[in-house]
Amino acid sequence: MSLSAFSASPSSSSLSSALAPYGWDEAWATEFAPYADQGLLPGRVVRVDRGQCDVMTADGIVRADTAFVTPHDPLRVICTGDWAVLEAHGKPRYVKTYLPRRTAFVRSTSSQRSEGQILAANVDHAIIAVSLAVELDLGRIERFLALAWESGAQPLVVLTKADLVPDPVTLGHLVEDVETTAPGVQVLTVSSMTGEGTDVLAAVVGGGTSVLLGISGAGKSTLANALLGEDVMEVQSTRDVDGKGRHTTTTRNLLALPGGGVLIDTPGLRGVGLFDAEAGVGQVFSEIEEYAERCRFHDCAHEAEPGCGVRAAVDSGELAERRLESYRKLLRENQRIVAKTDARLRAEIRRDWRLRSAEGRANYSAKRTGRA
Structure with a gap:
């Protein structure tokens, strides 16, 4: 069933226009076709929280129960970025299943355990935010890059708070160090304060879904606000002692960008453990x-x-x-x-x-x- 044929049905005439900003395309419509015949509805998971999730559907945000998609395997639980298959009616509404993932960003939960934790699904770009307010940790960047490549997404390193390095020579050396650490990966310098580099970044992530990754204080929420064009994510000031930012984001949120594309903002990652990477x-x-x-x-x-x-x-x-x-x-x-x-x-x-x-x-x- 083509996207045009699926969208032409009376019960889902607005499906394409409503979900296209969230990444819906003909390939997803084809995957969903068997469920459409059962009267079920598609939607993209924008947030997961304690057995429930918020799903963007053609009719807007729906709060749904995830009891049917809570398996013992932690890599198969529903997560932000999944395309959910929802009941059309009922209180509460249930997610019956989700469409097969194209990509999945996974890390290990702990160096002492073997379980993996899925952070985001169906991601095209993995934006690794690294603050220039502190000394570069090249080893941590390599860890993030390994997980990003393993996920199937295209990595992108964004050096935030570039305004804190006014000397262009010093900034050039820092960029060179990261480029050597990240062969084949684009490296951008960005300042959310001055707007430097945000237009280039917006153009890169304007198509597809991007996940924003980094440790606490890397400036992810500020960067997300710059891409969104408004203060959607809460931001806290940096500490005077060491210039580091404070942990702000507590959940993974999926947001449609005004210039096109979708952004998943994630909490700061204290540990970046590899998982079969x-x-x-x-x-x-x-x-x-x-x-x-x-x-x-x-x-x-x-x-x-x-x-x-x-x-x-x-x-x-x-x-x-x-x-x-x-x-x-x-x-x-x-x-x-x-x-x-x-x-x-x-x-x-x-x-x-x-x-x-x-x-x-x-x-x-x-x-x-x-x-x-």
Whole structure:
């Protein structure tokens, strides 16, 4: 069923015009067609809160119960950005299911647990907000980028509060550092106070759905207000002690932008744990994986092996030692998370650990007996 045919039905003539600003298109209409025959209605989830959610429908915002879509798997619970399938009538209204997700931004809930937490669904752009009011944490940026690439969205790094770095040379060096950390990713400098860069950002996110990510105080809510053209999100002033902003947003909210596109604002993330994001890590450190192709051994650990292409790049200055250490750290962390739910991988890790331990004991014994 085409979008035009679906929209022509008497009960849903305003569907296309009402939901198009929230991302509705022909592909979603095709996915929804079987439910339309059952008399159900589509809508986009704009907020989730304690077993209920607000859903934007052709008739406006509807408060709906999520009892039918609360599975044991935390990655399958309904979240902001989902396209919900709603009952047409009833008190309360129930969400019966949601349409298959195109993308999903997922992080681990804790480094000590194996559950994932889905932050946003059906996202096209992942805007990583980084404040220039404090020292750049390149490692944290790499974490956000790994999750963004893994989600299927296109990352974008936005350096906020650019007005606090008046020296253009210093600002240029900061941008260069982030660009080196984020290969293949656009990096923008933005000041919500002066308006610098907000027009460029609005043009980038004008099509599709964008999720705004960052730690507390990164200026996300201020940036969201700048894109919305009005003070929709509450903003608190920065602290005089260290120039950091205060935690403001407490829920994930989906908002239609006046210039087109949809924005999901999220609370500040205290922890940015990876969750089965090996491909995303590889994308962030693509240059390391290219150097690895030059290694003599296919299973090179890039430590002390002869003919290591990665170590050669570090020794020549082509690759920063910090990048290699960050790459190793994120891979190890991701492996630990995956191993908690993958018995085969756990066995491989234990076997590798035993082999390394045996090799270490053998080398130590050889040195003691003079046979090294």
